[in-house]
Amino acid sequence: MDKSVMNIGICGAGTVAGGLVGLLKKNQQLIAARIGHPIEIVQIGSRNVPKQPVFDGIAFTDNIFEVAENPKVDVLVELIGGTDDALALVGTALRAGKSVVTANKALIAEHGQELFQLSDQVGQQLAFEASVAGSIPIIKVLRESLAGNEIEAVVGIINGTTNFILSQMSKPGSSVSFGQALAEAQRLGYAEADPTFDVEGLDAAHKLTILSAIAFGTRLRFDAIYTQGIQEIQLEDIRFAAELGYRLRHLGVTRIQEAGIELRVHPTLLDEKEMLAQVDDVMNAVMVMSDAASQTLYYGPGAGAGPTASSVLSDLIDISRGATMPVMGFLPGETRAIPALPIGQCQTSFYLRLRVADRPGVLSRITRILGDYEISIEALLQKDPEQGIATIVITTDTVVEERMDATIDKLESSTDVLEAVIKIRIFSFGG
């Protein structure tokens, strides 16, 4: 690459592309003072003609592959999203001898392995800071800042839409249901018209796939992630949990255990005093536990034009400064074959809500079942019965999930228990 300028091509002409072009224009001199030369936009490629005025005056093509093969382009920025075309596009650019910066979490989570191999073969960088948690530099933190540490766990709020919805439902005295909070998120532009991808946890699962592989030096394994969304969360459980000192967040959790690595995305209760429990609305935050640095946390906006552009630009600047970094933080030959744990073998504590018949001895029979399965009760809340039905809320000590599930089967088969038991996992940073 000619060191007097870095020439980039951008594929995609949506919000993030607009943010990036605007940022490059606004901070042109500042960036040159930091890296020694300007970053110039040679060409923009997009199926649709860009509408934002910020793109005016930049060469445009509706053939994205033209940008990937343009000999004037040093680095391709992939912002088209999706996986099929993006995979072909990034492959084309790498084979044409260009480094690539992408914000595409689905592409990396599902096809990263083959792309990393290709980038290694052709000796080009493939950077994807913007793919996880917006402006939070969590990829760099894991690959560089904590590179001397054995990572123990990465736990994060990595989807702004679900965090906004749960924040709305969790406000003191809130009577906002999931459906109402989702509608509000859509009104504010925080959720798509079809919110499935965010609400059911797939977006978070893509991001967790990437974080886990870098943290533990394994292959990317999107298929191994246990994913549960927030669509079935009821206000009642948020309130009971609050009485017990917990707040509900939708977390991605990846943690190393003796038998393997936990990979799970689900609604989770946190002690209300935890830093992660303070993260409201569309903000993201990732807590990393490691042997030397101990607990560190990284917080910021998880999406949006500016924050995403900030991370794309940090990758471009790293490439221009000539850092050579193993894509996944570990050298290609050093990937570790640590098994992924199925959800049944994950260990956590639990919140349970039971509807029981209000009759003598019911509490003793229920707690006896828990005792039979060696499940210790941490706290118990019994609510006044209504129309002969009592509500019991129990939090437990840490237990392997399959034992918890067997216990719940047993509880549900009892004539005392009238409805399916509600189960929510609790994450504790202590153990």
Place this chain on the structure above:
Amino acid sequence: MDKSVMNIGICGAGTVAGGLVGLLKKNQQLIAARIGHPIEIVQIGSRNVPKQPVFDGIAFTDNIFEVAENPKVDVLVELIGGTDDALALVGTALRAGKSVVTANKALIAEHGQELFQLSDQVGQQLAFEASVAGSIPIIKVLRESLAGNEIEAVVGIINGTTNFILSQMSKPGSSVSFGQALAEAQRLGYAEADPTFDVEGLDAAHKLTILSAIAFGTRLRFDAIYTQGIQEIQLEDIRFAAELGYRLRHLGVTRIQEAGIELRVHPTLLDEKEMLAQVDDVMNAVMVMSDAASQTLYYGPGAGAGPTASSVLSDLIDISRGATMPVMGFLPGETRAIPALPIGQCQTSFYLRLRVADRPGVLSRITRILGDYEISIEALLQKDPEQGIATIVITTDTVVEERMDATIDKLESSTDVLEAVIKIRIFSFGG
């Protein structure tokens, strides 16, 4: 540097050096998998013979300069602290063609300018991630992750000792005085026998000097920092502020205004809902405001063997990976000459506590004085008088500090006001 191994020499044999040696031993294989070769400790230098067993078997000298000139050493790690010997030592190592990693904030804040010039001349790296905020990678974040951003402000809890003391004093219902909290901090090893350096804010001022220069691309200017410690904080003000929804923290604040850059370290009230207000005990956190990434926050332990060693090691790994980085994030010729603002020209809102004579019309006379100086009142709290003396607590809108001080002079010259007015700055992230 021979790429099959990185040979380091360590000067200093205290807690952090012990943490670093232990970490290098424990994670040897992991580090090699991440960077492609081991990091070997060639020699330790210290005035005092090291006592920790972790140093056993490593070549030792009581002449630290021998390590700096040892031809087998690729990179010198400076952990002796202080400024005089450390300056000579780092200079010797750089002139001997070695890169240097240091955790020494006083050295960088007071002598960084000449050392950066030297490192640039000799073409070696000078890295100091561990000098600010323990395991929090705030130097890397400012130099790399946010390198595409115009930084607007950096605001942080960057001294664990003062944060521990204020946390103790701020617990709900606490009757712990400054002196008692300090004694507790000393008992737990969080404060030195002579706590002056931490408690009076000098340690935080060193760190803020470094953060400000990197954030804004200026020279280091330790002398320009306004520094106020926490030794005069009274429980009463913590309680009144809590009633108004604020928590007290000892902050370093550097922020760009039209006329220049604010550089100030002092006790500060924060809205209790702010992330920084949740940071308790010895933890550190730094909030960065910037144009594209928006508000991002970085949280972790600010001191200790493991966290500091983690950051030292991240610098060693960066050097081994061959990143070439302008030491201060801007190229040497690109330093910006933005003036530092004296405290009188800083803008903030204020908490005031007044003891006034309990007689008719006093409140109206006091608020009239504020009005005469065009100071808007945000909230006012009047406490029941005791023995003819009433307490009035006022929070104001944003105002230039010298105007606030003139107003306080006027208030204190009034016969209504019986004691010196207590003034505490409030930081608001909104403006």
